[in-house]
Amino acid sequence: MISVNGLKKKFKLTKDHKKGITEAQQDPREEKDYFHSVRDVHFHCEQGEVLGLLGPNGAGKTTTLRMLSTALKPDEGSIEVGGVDLVKKPLAGRKAIGFLSGSTGLYGRLTAKENVEYFAKLHGMKGAELKQRCDELFTLLDMHSFLDKRADNLSTGMKQKTNIARAVVHRPKVVILDEPTTGLDIMTTQTVINFIKGLKEQGTPVVFSTHHLDEVALLCDRVTVIDQGLTCFDGTLAAFKEQGHSEELNQAFMNILEGHRHV
Amino acid sequence: MFEVFLKEIKELLRDRKTLMFIVALPLLIFPVIFAVVGYMMAMANLEAEQEVHKVYIIGAEAAPEFTESVRYHKNFELVTANYANKNDIIQAIQNEELDVGIVIEAKAQPSTREQTTWQVIYNDSARINYLFRYIEELKEQYQSKVQTLSFNALGVTKESEMEFLISPIKLEKVDTADARESWGEKIGVLLPYLLIPIVLTGAVYPAIDLGAGEKERGTLETLLLTPISRTNIVLGKFLTVLSASLATASLSILSMGLWLFVARTFVNVSEFTVALSHITFVELLAMLSLLIPLAAMFSSIVLSISIYARTFKEAQNYMGPLSMLVFIPVMISVMPNMELTYKTAFIPVTNVALAIKELLKGTSEIGILAVIVGSSILLAVGLLAFCVRWFNQEKVLFR
Ligand SMILES: Nc1ncnc2c1ncn2[C@@H]1O[C@H](COP(=O)(O)OP(=O)(O)OP(=O)(O)O)[C@@H](O)[C@H]1O
Numbered sequence: 103m104i105s106v107n108g109l110k111k112k113f114k115l116t117k118d119h120k121k122g123i124t125e126a127q128q129d130p131r132e133e134k135d136y137f138h139s140v141r142d143v144h145f146h147c148e149q150g151e152v153l154g155l156l157g158p159n160g161a162g163k164t165t166t167l168r169m170l171s172t173a174l175k176p177d178e179g180s181i182e183v184g185g186v187d188l189v190k191k192p193l194a195g196r197k198a199i200g201f202l203s204g205s206t207g208l209y210g211r212l213t214a215k216e217n218v219e220y221f222a223k224l225h226g227m228k229g230a231e232l233k234q235r236c237d238e239l240f241t242l243l244d245m246h247s248f249l250d251k252r253a254d255n256l257s258t259g260m261k262q263k264t265n266i267a268r269a270v271v272h273r274p275k276v277v278i279l280d281e282p283t284t285g286l287d288i289m290t291t292q293t294v295i296n297f298i299k300g301l302k303e304q305g306t307p308v309v310f311s312t313h314h315l316d317e318v319a320l321l322c323d324r325v326t327v328i329d330q331g332l333t334c335f336d337g338t339l340a341a342f343k344e345q346g347h348s349e350e351l352n353q354a355f356m357n358i359l360e361g362h363r364h365v
Numbered sequence: 366m367f368e369v370f371l372k373e374i375k376e377l378l379r380d381r382k383t384l385m386f387i388v389a390l391p392l393l394i395f396p397v398i399f400a401v402v403g404y405m406m407a408m409a410n411l412e413a414e415q416e417v418h419k420v421y422i423i424g425a426e427a428a429p430e431f432t433e434s435v436r437y438h439k440n441f442e443l444v445t446a447n448y449a450n451k452n453d454i455i456q457a458i459q460n461e462e463l464d465v466g467i468v469i470e471a472k473a474q475p476s477t478r479e480q481t482t483w484q485v486i487y488n489d490s491a492r493i494n495y496l497f498r499y500i501e502e503l504k505e506q507y508q509s510k511v512q513t514l515s516f517n518a519l520g521v522t523k524e525s526e527m528e529f530l531i532s533p534i535k536l537e538k539v540d541t542a543d544a545r546e547s548w549g550e551k552i553g554v555l556l557p558y559l560l561i562p563i564v565l566t567g568a569v570y571p572a573i574d575l576g577a578g579e580k581e582r583g584t585l586e587t588l589l590l591t592p593i594s595r596t597n598i599v600l601g602k603f604l605t606v607l608s609a610s611l612a613t614a615s616l617s618i619l620s621m622g623l624w625l626f627v628a629r630t631f632v633n634v635s636e637f638t639v640a641l642s643h644i645t646f647v648e649l650l651a652m653l654s655l656l657i658p659l660a661a662m663f664s665s666i667v668l669s670i671s672i673y674a675r676t677f678k679e680a681q682n683y684m685g686p687l688s689m690l691v692f693i694p695v696m697i698s699v700m701p702n703m704e705l706t707y708k709t710a711f712i713p714v715t716n717v718a719l720a721i722k723e724l725l726k727g728t729s730e731i732g733i734l735a736v737i738v739g740s741s742i743l744l745a746v747g748l749l750a751f752c753v754r755w756f757n758q759e760k761v762l763f764r
Pocket residue numbers: 113114115119137139157158159160161162163164165166763764
């Protein structure tokens with residue numbers, strides 16, 4: 103369903119970026135004026151599977167997911183979603199993808215309802231179809247009480263629900279989430295987790311990055327670990343525990359990273 | 366594209382701060398400027414008229430009648446002191462004991478028929494000063510008495526003969542510039558200073574909101590993931606910024622007209638309002654059609670800057686210098702010898718400023734106006750093309 107192979111992305115370094123890099127830290131990703139954020143990333147995820155994308159800060163998770171969501175164009179490599187080549191046909195791919203990140207915002211001066219409807223319209227929905235789909239989501243996410251409030255005045259939990267509705271309003275075939283629970287309280291985190299569970303039940307594949315391994319334990323069928331722009335593990339949750347020599351996920355994660363860096 | 370445009374407009378109309386700039390500023394700036402300038406002028410005049418200047422006259426005995434007229438003038442007070450010469454008076458003026466000193470060299474009398482010089486010593490740097498004018502008036506009165514006496518002594522007694530002897534030829538000025546042209550020249554210098562920055566201001570605030578604001582709030586990325594192409598997104602945003610800028614421009618022109626009308630009903634019909642009331646509707650439209658491509662140019666520029674910036678703050682930092690920069694072409698337009706010709710019609714912004722002046726004076730030429738509109742549209746299209754390409758670049762969107 104989702105298949106990523108040999109993905110590469112480099113950024114031109116600006117002066118600002120260069121300043122941040124000290125000489126002592128020799129990073130294998132630096133090369134003259136370029137910074138190779140993603141050097142070789144691959145993973146795949148089938149119908150009904152949830153894939154957890156793990157990796158330390160700056161590993162290249164966001165960059166990878168941005169390429170997957172067609173916001174960034176990869177330098178090399180292929181991305182296929184449901185048989186569509188996203189590198190060649192980004193526009194077609196966008197219809198198939200729902201995307202949400204921890205830093206995604208809403209239009210503050212539009213109401214929750216208007217926010218969702220705007221994106222529905224941008225996806226080409228209209229009339230009865232639009233109304234029906236929106237109502238369905240508003241009921242599913244229990245949003246009716248705050249639909250007509252402006253997004254600026256919503257609580258974080260309400261905002262996140264609106265964001266979720268916005269991300270899936272066009273019935274995407276796959277859903278991509280970049281740290282969807284970062285900075286959320288327990289209640290709101292639960293909303294997100296339930297949402298991912300719901301998608302899984304419907305058979306929609308989900309790729310999400312996270313730093314919380316308990317979420318991985320709860321939701322994921324597959325795990326991919328990225329370090330310094332390279333995939334250093336890609337397999338089932340069971341294989342992850344096995345290769346990491348631990349039933350405890352945090353420990354397994356550390357072991358895998360350690361093993362990778364020593365090679 | 367239209368979907369984006371509609372939503373941006375909706376959001377813009379709900380933003381009080383931006384609305385303030387788009388609507389309130391042009392509506393209020395003219396009455397405020399008119400009122401403030403009018404008030405200050407009136408106050409300064411009043412003060413100058415009421416001011417009493419301390420005078421000392423050296424050689425007063427040579428012109429006793431003149432001295433008496435100074436003494437009884439409401440704006441003068443003769444001080445009693447003992448200044449011997451010009452230097453004493455200069456010293457006294459510097460010490461602020463005195464405002465003006467008059468040194469009368471010798472008596473002007475019919476018997477000797479020798480011209481004499483009177484020196485009027487005062488500090489001319491004061492703001493509005495009627496001092497010299499008053500003294501001149503008093504001198505004229507005194508002088509004409511001396512003249513009459515002199516003519517009488519020569520046997521000339523008829524008024525008309527005296528006039529002939531003083532000035533055998535009189536020049537009469539017939540000004541072909543009507544009131545409108547001369548007022549147009551004056552207002553025409555001022556108006557671009559207001560209108561052009563207002564057009565820019567009208568674009569700046571929405572642009573910051575639509576570009577950098579979208580990045581900072583984290584909505585840009587999701588917008589980019591919709592099937593709308595980036596080109597259509599940026600065009601939708603451009604149209605929004607342009608509309609805001611044009612709304613500001615039209616409101617400014619409207620408000621100017623409105624307040625002139627109001628001023629006319631309150632103030633006695635002055636030359637000024639009569640002159641400006643000759644401005645036709647067509648000329649107002651022409652002014653607006655000059656401002657449209659200008660607004661488009663500004664919109665593309667500020668939108669490009671705003672899209673590049675990562676945050677509101679960064680965008681505002683860039684806009685600051687820009688609003689200074691925009692005065693440069695306007696200043697060029699008021700430089701001496703700057704006139705609207707087929708050459709200057711190609712200097713962006715400056716040409717619009719010059720054309721506004723011509724329109725106010727009622728001396729505009731349709732050919733040159735067409736050149737200005739044409740060249741501005743070309744430039745606007747070029748800038749818009751740049752803006753669109755700019756928005757399609759990853760290094761701009763994801764910094
Ligand atoms: N637009 C860009 N220009 C230059 N460098 C970039 C850009 N985007 C990302 N990077 C660099 O690429 C590297 C990977 O960044 P990325 O955001 O993908 O990491 P991440 O795995 O999501 O990290 P985190 O866990 O902190 O979210 C970082 O070192 C970052 O500085």
